[in-house]
Amino acid sequence: MKSISIAIKDLQILIKDRGEVIQLFLLPLLFIIVFSGALGALGGEDEATLLALPVVDLDGGEAAQSLRTGIDEAGGLKTELYEQSQAQELLENNDIHRLLVIPADFTSGTEAGNQVNLTLISHPDADIQETEAVRLVIVGVVNELSLESQILASLRQMGDMQANAPEEYQMFTTDRVLAQARSQFETSKTRPLIKVKETIPSQEGERPIVETLGLAAVSGIAVLFVFGTAQVTARSIYDEKKIGSFRRLLAAPMSKASLLSGKMLPNIIVGLIQFAVIFAFGVFGLKWLGLSAPTLGSQPLSVLLVCIIICLCSTAFGILVAAIARTENQIGGLTSLLVWGLGILGGAFIPIAFLDQFLGPVVKIIPQYWANRALSSLMLRGLGLTDITTELAVLLGFTAFFFLFGLWRFDFD
Amino acid sequence: MSAILEVDHLEKKYGDFSAVKGISFSVEEGEVFGLLGPNGAGKTQTISMLTGVIPPTSGTARIAGHDIKSEMDQVKKVNGLVPQDLALYPTLSARVNLNFFGRIYGLRGKELKERVDDVLRIVALTERADQKVDQYSGGMKRRVNIAAGLVHQPKLLFLDEPTVGVDPQSRNHIFESVQRLNRERNMSVVYTSHYMEEVELLCNRVAIIDEGNIIAIDTVKNLISILGGGVIYIGLEQVDDSLLQQLSELPAVKEATLTLPPAQPPLPEGEEPQTEAEPVMPNPIVKIVAENSQQAVVNVISFLNEQDRPLTSLEILEPNLESVFLHLTGKKLRE
Numbered sequence: 001m002k003s004i005s006i007a008i009k010d011l012q013i014l015i016k017d018r019g020e021v022i023q024l025f026l027l028p029l030l031f032i033i034v035f036s037g038a039l040g041a042l043g044g045e046d047e048a049t050l051l052a053l054p055v056v057d058l059d060g061g062e063a064a065q066s067l068r069t070g071i072d073e074a075g076g077l078k079t080e081l082y083e084q085s086q087a088q089e090l091l092e093n094n095d096i097h098r099l100l101v102i103p104a105d106f107t108s109g110t111e112a113g114n115q116v117n118l119t120l121i122s123h124p125d126a127d128i129q130e131t132e133a134v135r136l137v138i139v140g141v142v143n144e145l146s147l148e149s150q151i152l153a154s155l156r157q158m159g160d161m162q163a164n165a166p167e168e169y170q171m172f173t174t175d176r177v178l179a180q181a182r183s184q185f186e187t188s189k190t191r192p193l194i195k196v197k198e199t200i201p202s203q204e205g206e207r208p209i210v211e212t213l214g215l216a217a218v219s220g221i222a223v224l225f226v227f228g229t230a231q232v233t234a235r236s237i238y239d240e241k242k243i244g245s246f247r248r249l250l251a252a253p254m255s256k257a258s259l260l261s262g263k264m265l266p267n268i269i270v271g272l273i274q275f276a277v278i279f280a281f282g283v284f285g286l287k288w289l290g291l292s293a294p295t296l297g298s299q300p301l302s303v304l305l306v307c308i309i310i311c312l313c314s315t316a317f318g319i320l321v322a323a324i325a326r327t328e329n330q331i332g333g334l335t336s337l338l339v340w341g342l343g344i345l346g347g348a349f350i351p352i353a354f355l356d357q358f359l360g361p362v363v364k365i366i367p368q369y370w371a372n373r374a375l376s377s378l379m380l381r382g383l384g385l386t387d388i389t390t391e392l393a394v395l396l397g398f399t400a401f402f403f404l405f406g407l408w409r410f411d412f413d
Numbered sequence: 414m415s416a417i418l419e420v421d422h423l424e425k426k427y428g429d430f431s432a433v434k435g436i437s438f439s440v441e442e443g444e445v446f447g448l449l450g451p452n453g454a455g456k457t458q459t460i461s462m463l464t465g466v467i468p469p470t471s472g473t474a475r476i477a478g479h480d481i482k483s484e485m486d487q488v489k490k491v492n493g494l495v496p497q498d499l500a501l502y503p504t505l506s507a508r509v510n511l512n513f514f515g516r517i518y519g520l521r522g523k524e525l526k527e528r529v530d531d532v533l534r535i536v537a538l539t540e541r542a543d544q545k546v547d548q549y550s551g552g553m554k555r556r557v558n559i560a561a562g563l564v565h566q567p568k569l570l571f572l573d574e575p576t577v578g579v580d581p582q583s584r585n586h587i588f589e590s591v592q593r594l595n596r597e598r599n600m601s602v603v604y605t606s607h608y609m610e611e612v613e614l615l616c617n618r619v620a621i622i623d624e625g626n627i628i629a630i631d632t633v634k635n636l637i638s639i640l641g642g643g644v645i646y647i648g649l650e651q652v653d654d655s656l657l658q659q660l661s662e663l664p665a666v667k668e669a670t671l672t673l674p675p676a677q678p679p680l681p682e683g684e685e686p687q688t689e690a691e692p693v694m695p696n697p698i699v700k701i702v703a704e705n706s707q708q709a710v711v712n713v714i715s716f717l718n719e720q721d722r723p724l725t726s727l728e729i730l731e732p733n734l735e736s737v738f739l740h741l742t743g744k745k746l747r748e
Contacts, residue, residue: 005516009502009509016504244498248561251464252517253489 002254006262007269010236014266020232024274028225029281035217035349036282036291053077053134054096056084061107063145067118070141077137091123098122098131100138110145110194113157118142120198135198142194217349218282218294219375223368224340224348225278226271226307226314231335233267233318238331256412264315271311279303297378302385306378309392310371313399317367319406347372367398417442417569417601418463422472425458425625432458434625435472440569440603440618445595447616447633448605449734451744455625456605457497460571463603464494477568490518493567497574499554500561503547507538507557510546511564518565532560535590552583559590569601570594576611584611591615609734619734623742633734640732640740641667643706647713648726652697656722660701663716665708672700672743696725702740706731 014020053071057064068079082090082099090096101119103109109116120138122131240246240263249259279296286293296303321338325331344350346368363369374391377383418440425433433455440446448456462469463476465485473480479487501510511529520528533539536556546554559575572591576584592615594600606612612619613633620630629636642665649656652671660669703709706729717724730736739745 002517002519005513009505009513012509013502013504243503244496244500245502247461247466247496247498248494248500248514249517250466251489251492251494252514253486253519254517 002252003258003262003265006249006259007265010263010266011269013236014232014270024225024229024232024270025277028221028274028278029285031221031225032218032278032282032286033289033291035221036286051077051130051134052096053079053098053100053138054082054087054090055079055100055102056082056087057102058084058104059102059106063107063110064102067102067106067141067145070145071138074137074141077134091121094123096123098134106194116194118194118196120196122198131198135196138196142196146194216347216372216376216380218278218286219379220348220350220372222275222278222282223310223346223371223375224343226274226310227317227343227368227371228314228335228339229267229271229274229311230314230318230321230339231331232270233263233315234321234325234331234335235328236266237263237319237322238325238328242328250412260319260407260410264319267315267318268308268311271314272307275307275311294379297380298382299378299384302388303375303378305385306371306374306388306392309395309399310374313367313371313395313402316399316402316406319410320402321406323406323409323411342366343368345369347376367395370394370398415442416440417444418446418474418476418603420459420463420472420474423459423462423469423474424471425455425462425467426470431625433462433469436620436622436625436627437472438620438627438630440601442568442601443595443599444618445591445602445604445616447612447619448603448622449607449609449612449619449738450605450622451607454607454622456622457573458625459622460494460573460603460605464492464571465489466494490565491568493562493565493570495559495562495570495572495575497577499558501546501554501557504545506543506545507533507549507560508542510557511542511560514561515564520565528564528566532563535563535594536560537586550580550583552579552586555579555583555587556590559587563594566598567600569603572602572604574605574607576606576608588615609738613734621734621738621741623738623744628741629737636734636737637732640702640730640736641705642703642709643732644730644736644740645701645703645706645710645713646672646726646728646730647699647701647717647724648696649699649717649722650696650725651722652699656720657699660699660713660716663709663712665703665705665712666701667704668700668702670700672698698726700740 055068057068068081071077071079079100082096084101087096087099091099099121101121103116103118105114106116106118118138120131120135237246240249250256283293283295317338321331321334325334345363346366347363348368370391374388374395377388377391378385416439420436420438422435422437423433424431424435436455436459438446448459450456458467461467463474463481465481465488469481473482475481476488477491479485479491481488501507502513505513508529511532512525515525515528530539533542536559538553538556538560541549541553546557549557555575555578559572562570562572575587579587588611591602591604595602602615604612604615616633618630618632619636620627621636622628629639657669657671660666701709701713710727710729714724730739735745
């Protein structure tokens with residue numbers, strides 16, 4: 001109860017500080033509008049750029065030919081045929097930046113109504129925006145082809161049935177055929193016959209990358225600003241010590257653990273409110289403004305769990321800063337460096353796939369990087385909780401380290 | 414009357430530096446006890462150990478029968494602390510501040526409201542209780558600071574330099590509050606200050622503390638009586654043992670000793686000395702403890718004239734805690 005009293009008091013103080021409230025809740029929204037709009041526009045321009053698309057056609061059938069023609073006619077890309085071994089070598093040397101592989105069963109699979117996978121392989125150094133543009137063109141053509149194949153397969157199936165039972169011709173009325181076509185339209189939206197898998201050879205396994213620059217800004221900026229609340233915790237503890245109330249609290253009948261948890265609780269609450277405000281704005285506000293808006297993915301509760309862990313990590317980080325910094329200027333300097341500097345390097349404004357390629361293993365020592373990875377995996381890549389166990393474990397490890405190191409260095413006297 | 418506070422060889426060390434050097438004293442129930450000493454003497458460190466803010470290096474104390482080392486939780490319920498700093502949240506109102514400190518001591522609901530109203534009455538701030546603390550004058554802030562230490566009705570109240578930076582009117586108000594709490598509620602008080610007149614006015618007994626040691630402890634009256642009728646400092650060009658002997662045998666003179674000129678207190682931070690005087694070898698100073706200062710001055714000056722020994726300086730100190738402190742430590746309390 002005493003911890004809660006401290007937390008309520010700290011929140012009362014925080015609410016009365018208008019500047020702080022603006023920085024915590026309104027500034028992130030402004031950042032999101034600017035970065036979602038600007039980065040989204042960058043992605044849009046690239047879609048119009050004419051690019052060569054190396055293709056390895058292992059099928060050679062009619063559907064594969066239709067696919068290549070469709071891509072060429074789409075206007076943004078020009079397909080170029082390669083032998084598989086030659087293409088692999090060129091890709092490894094970065095002489096070509098990406099490669100579309102049409103599998104051997106492409107024509108037979110689509111004709112039979114079976115799902116087939118196209119693979120878009122990109123070099124680790126390939127321009128992520130260009131790759132995204134290429135992917136979008138292929139997906140557009142594939143969707144049309146997928147629908148066409150599904151309708152043809154369906155009509156072929158109906159024709160076969162009619163041939164086998166000519167006396168039942170009344171079953172194949174115009175209405176019945178149209179209904180079947182509509183059904184195929186819906187099915188093609190939810191279960192496309194042809195899927196595009198995207199891979200980067202240097203990354204573990206085959207991870208589909210579907211994040212776009214604009215969408216990544218929402219989770220990136222949320223992580224940046226929630227880690228920024230570490231400054232609120234550190235400053236709140238510093239202020240208590242400066243005005244002498246910390247001494248008064250130490251003289252009160254409460255444990256040091258209660259005192260510290262009371263100082264940490266507001267940060268967790270503020271962090272969760274920040275996530276709620278930023279995500280609500282990201283999901284609904286951006287759409288209202290006509291910009292690309294992310295979703296919470298298929299597992300909103302997993303997103304909530306990640307948010308709680310990020311808030312814990314940020315709070316523990318605040319305790320560490322409060323323990324290390326001795327003056328107000330040191331708190332400002334440390335948080336600017338560690339929160340803003342590392343936040344930007346950890347993927348606040350740049351999608352993490354790009355950071356992986358640009359900064360290499362360095363980003364892996366930045367907690368914000370793991371927070372961004374966890375959130376973008378859930379919200380942008382459609383992955384689930386089981387896919388981000390590494391990210392969660394690393395974040396919890398950072399949290400434990402910050403808290404224990406901060407506690408060790410904390411000056412209660 | 415039993416002791417509410419018994420301090421037993423309490424010591425606080427930081428590395429090789431001893432801030433408090435094994436002090437012992439006791440405070441009776443219902444007593445207002447003064448800790449008088451200059452800045453840095455160890456008063457705040459002593460209070461910090463007794464209130465659980467910092468642990469002692471060695472020694473212990475018992476408050477209301479509870480040991481501060483093994484039963485600090487019980488001790489904290491009995492104690493009230495009014496720190497030297499204005500330990501309040503400036504953007505919150507006095508009432509919100511007091512509600513918070515009351516809740517920290519476990520008060521809730523009706524009881525909390527009654528206690529907050531009560532302490533606001535004690536410090537005469539009921540009408541302005543809902544105003545933000547940063548809109549108060551320095552004296553009013555000090556009064557809220559005291560109220561925050563009273564809200565849980567402590568048996569033993571530690572007031573650490575409660576009048577620093579306070580206007581005379583608020584200072585008188587604080588004195589009245591302390592006296593009323595002691596008189597009407599039998600609250601025991603440990604009052605630290607470097608203002609000797611405050612301690613003389615409020616305290617039954619006083620411990621004089623300097624450089625971490627208690628150098629005298631008694632009632633104000635008994636401490637002042639150490640100096641008899643006062644102290645006279647006379648500067649002479651030359652002093653020898655026979656002169657000191659002759660001076661000490663004069664009527665109305667209790668004692669005559671050779672001493673150094675009293676050390677001046679340090680200047681406030683940032684303040685420069687008005688003139689840069691050349692260092693000179695001071696004339697010897699004789700300290701005379703008088704039974705009657707006026708009679709002693711007449712006798713001493715007559716004697717020195719007869720001996721043809723010119724005076725280079727003369728200072729007469731009336732007997733009070735300031736002169737007692739000077740007598741015991743050779744230093745002045747900082748004003």
